[in-house]
Amino acid sequence: MAEREVWGTRIGFILAAVGSAVGLGNIWQFPFKTATFGGAAFLVVYLLAAVAIGLPAMLAEFVIGRRSNLNVVSAFRGLGYRKWRFVGIVGLVTGFWILSYYSVVGGWVIRYLFGSLTGAYFGDPAGYFGTISSGTITVVFQALFMAITVGIVAFGIEDGIEKATKVMVPSIVVLLAGLAVWAATLPGGGEGYRFFLSPDLSDITENWRDIVPFAVSQAFFSLSLGMGAMITYSSYLGADDNLGQDSLSIVAFNTFVGVLAGLVVFPLLFAQGVEPGEGGAGAVFISLAQAFSELPAGRLLGVVFFGVVLIAALSSAISLLEVVTSYVVDNYDVSRPVTASGLGLVLFLLGVPSALDIAVFTWFDAVAYGALLPLSVLLVLVFVGWVLADEALDELRKGTNGIPTLGSVWLWTVRVVVLVAVLGTLVLGVQGLAEDPGLLPPV
Ligand code: PHE
Numbered sequence: 001m002a003e004r005e006v007w008g009t010r011i012g013f014i015l016a017a018v019g020s021a022v023g024l025g026n027i028w029q030f031p032f033k034t035a036t037f038g039g040a041a042f043l044v045v046y047l048l049a050a051v052a053i054g055l056p057a058m059l060a061e062f063v064i065g066r067r068s069n070l071n072v073v074s075a076f077r078g079l080g081y082r083k084w085r086f087v088g089i090v091g092l093v094t095g096f097w098i099l100s101y102y103s104v105v106g107g108w109v110i111r112y113l114f115g116s117l118t119g120a121y122f123g124d125p126a127g128y129f130g131t132i133s134s135g136t137i138t139v140v141f142q143a144l145f146m147a148i149t150v151g152i153v154a155f156g157i158e159d160g161i162e163k164a165t166k167v168m169v170p171s172i173v174v175l176l177a178g179l180a181v182w183a184a185t186l187p188g189g190g191e192g193y194r195f196f197l198s199p200d201l202s203d204i205t206e207n208w209r210d211i212v213p214f215a216v217s218q219a220f221f222s223l224s225l226g227m228g229a230m231i232t233y234s235s236y237l238g239a240d241d242n243l244g245q246d247s248l249s250i251v252a253f254n255t256f257v258g259v260l261a262g263l264v265v266f267p268l269l270f271a272q273g274v275e276p277g278e279g280g281a282g283a284v285f286i287s288l289a290q291a292f293s294e295l296p297a298g299r300l301l302g303v304v305f306f307g308v309v310l311i312a313a314l315s316s317a318i319s320l321l322e323v324v325t326s327y328v329v330d331n332y333d334v335s336r337p338v339t340a341s342g343l344g345l346v347l348f349l350l351g352v353p354s355a356l357d358i359a360v361f362t363w364f365d366a367v368a369y370g371a372l373l374p375l376s377v378l379l380v381l382v383f384v385g386w387v388l389a390d391e392a393l394d395e396l397r398k399g400t401n402g403i404p405t406l407g408s409v410w411l412w413t414v415r416v417v418v419l420v421a422v423l424g425t426l427v428l429g430v431q432g433l434a435e436d437p438g439l440l441p442p443v
Contacts, residue, residue, distance in 0.1 A: 006236050013237055016319070017250050019165030020229050022172065023316030024105050025222035026258040027309055028284050031265040033218050035276035035283060037211050039195040041203035043262070045215035047255065054219040055251045056410055056418050057377050058230055059396065060384040062243045065234030067388075067395045071327040072228030075235065081387060087379040091228035092324055094372040098227060099320040100351035101364045103149070105281075106313045107141030107355065108133060109306055112285060116292060116302025125289035129282040138355040143348055149317040150344035153325055154337040168311040172257065175308050180263040182295070189267030195276060196266040213429035216422065217369040223254055224316065226376035228323040235326075240399045244406075264288075281362070321347070370429035378422045385415035 007013040034042045068075035073088035111132045115121040121128035132138065183189055204211060220226045234243070268287040269276050276283065292302035321340060328339040354361040384392050393407045 006238065013233065013241065014246055014249060015165045015169055016315075017224075017230065017233050017246070018169055018253055019312075019315030020224045020233065020319030021222060021250055021254040021316070022169070022257045023312045024102060024109075024309070025218075025224075025316065026254065027176075027261045027312065028105060028281075029221060030218060030258040031262050031284050032281055033214055034196065034262060035266075035269070036280075037214055037277075038203045038207060039266075039276065040197055040199035041201065041207070042211055042215055043196065043259075044199045044201075045204060045211050046218055049216045049219040050223065050251055050255050053216060053418050053421055054223045054225060055247055056414050057220070057225050057381060057422075058223055058247045058251065059243060059410060060380050060392070060414055061225060061230040062234040062237075062247060063384055063388070063392045063395045064380070065231040066237045066239070066241070066243065066398075067391065069235050071235065071330045072231045072323055073327050074330055075231060076383075079388065079391070081383070084383050084387065087376075087383050088228060088231075090372075090376045090379055091226060091231070092327065094368070094376045095227035095229065095320045095323050096347065096350065097364065097372055098221070098368050099317060099347050101354040101361055102313070102317060102320070103145045103347065103351050104138065104142045104355045104361060106145035106149075106310070106317060107138060107143075108285060109310045109313055110141050110144055111138075112289065113303060113306040113310060115289070116299055116306055119299060121289045122293040122298070125293050126286050128289060129286050133282060134356055134358045134361070136356075139352055142351055142355045145313070145317070146344050146348045146351075149314060149321055150340045152314065152318045153321045153340040165315045168308065168315055172308050172312055173260070175305055176257065176260045176264055179291075179305070180260055183264050183267040183271075183291070186267055186271035188273070189271040192266035192268070192270035193263075195270065196262050209428055210432065213374070213425045213432060214369055216425040217373045217429065220373040220377050221369070222258060223251065224319060226373045226380070227320060229319040231380075232323045232326050233319065242399045242401075243396055244400065281358070281365075366433060370433040371426070374422055374426035374429055378419070378426055381414055381419045381422060385411065385419060 007016070030046075034046070064075050064079070068078040070078040071088075072091050073085055076082065076084040076088055112121070115128065115132075132141075183192075224230055265284055265287055266276065268291050269283060272287055272290050274283060274287060288305070289302075292298040292305070295301055321343060324343050325336065325339050328334055328343070329336055354364050389411065393411055396407045396410065
């Protein structure tokens with residue numbers, strides 16, 4: 001078996017983790033779910049969830065990864081808790097599930113990239129989404145997205161992942177910020193800010209059964225938690241990293257990018273007279289396409305924008321594929337390129353139904369949010385809080401150079417508060433699925 005790789009630099013790890021976190025989850029899912037579940041009220045619950053639940057949960061994953069230096073399944077055996085391997089397997093399954101339809105959206109992005117180049121959507125930005133979002137050609141673009149993902153993972157972590165994300169992170173912020181400034185000048189956009197930023201707390205009390213599970217799962221999705229991604233990435237870390245600081249930077253940055261995307265999308269939607277929540281999964285694409293069709297140099301801007309979104313989506317997708325690839329490469333005598341290609345093929349096939357039928361797509365998404373994500377994170381929390389316990393605290397203290405870590409506060413938060421909150425999320429999520437598996441509005 002080949003020697004295990006490590007990150008080239010500390011910043012390489014943070015950038016890659018940010019690269020995993022920042023993706024379609026911020027630019028597409030977050031505005032889409034916020035629009036579906038009432039706007040600002042959703043934002044408030046989401047922000048709370050990211051800080052109070054996502055941050056401690058991310059630390060829990062980092063502790064497992066770095067202490068074991070192993071892939072997400074072997075990690076549990078490596079730590080001496082072989083029986084808990086199923087936690088890793090649930091993470092693998094969740095990652096597989098999500099990546100299957102994530103690559104369909106990745107395909108949409110590639111399509112919009114070409115569409116900007118040729119001006120294909122300029123005549124009918126609203127209708128375009130309907131024609132490209134499902135069907136045979138959608139499958140072709142989904143395959144293309146998967147093939148690029150496989151290509152990067154095949155090169156291994158340092159050459160592929162680390163380099164790709166170094167470009168993506170700064171450019172995405174600059175572009176989104178530029179678009180947000182432009183969106184602020186649009187007539188009629190003001191309503192958008194109100195919808196996104198000014199919460200009516202009675203919305204939360206009325207709709208908490210939907211808002212809470214989706215907002216918490218949105219935090220997991222966006223922070224790449226519950227899929228083994230952060231466990232795998234942190235397994236390539238040395239003992240001199242301060243896990244607390246790293247996770248804080250990642251959560252802060254990821255949240256910032258999501259909010260920035262909202263500041264672009266909501267004024268755009270309102271300026272175009274689209275009722276948020278009605279557009280479904282396509283609203284974000286439709287509003288952006290409309291914007292580029294009106295902007296001076298819209299073609300160029302469209303190409304650059306969707307190009308950056310594509311890089312963001314790829315750097316997330318590779319982190320998901322890396323989870324499974326590293327499991328196989330660590331345990332069996334198969335080469336990285338062969339493993340990545342084989343898995344890519346399976347993932348592609350799993351995603352084909354979502355590419356062909358938007359109702360299947362919506363169902364996959366609903367199951368990920370309502371059941372898989374909260375279940376997977378819950379299991380990690382139980383393991384770290386109650387099984388690993390003091391060992392987890394010990395791991396957390398490494399690399400802190402005596403800076404107080406508030407470790408026991410973290411441990412007790414994980415054991416009780418976070419655990420109960422995620423359990424509640426899971427119960428609400430499963431109830432929601434049982435009542436209405438197609439909870440999200442169709443496109
Ligand atoms: N966090 C990524 C995003 O926001 C998606 C993702 C989910 C990546 C799960 C890895 C694991 O787009």
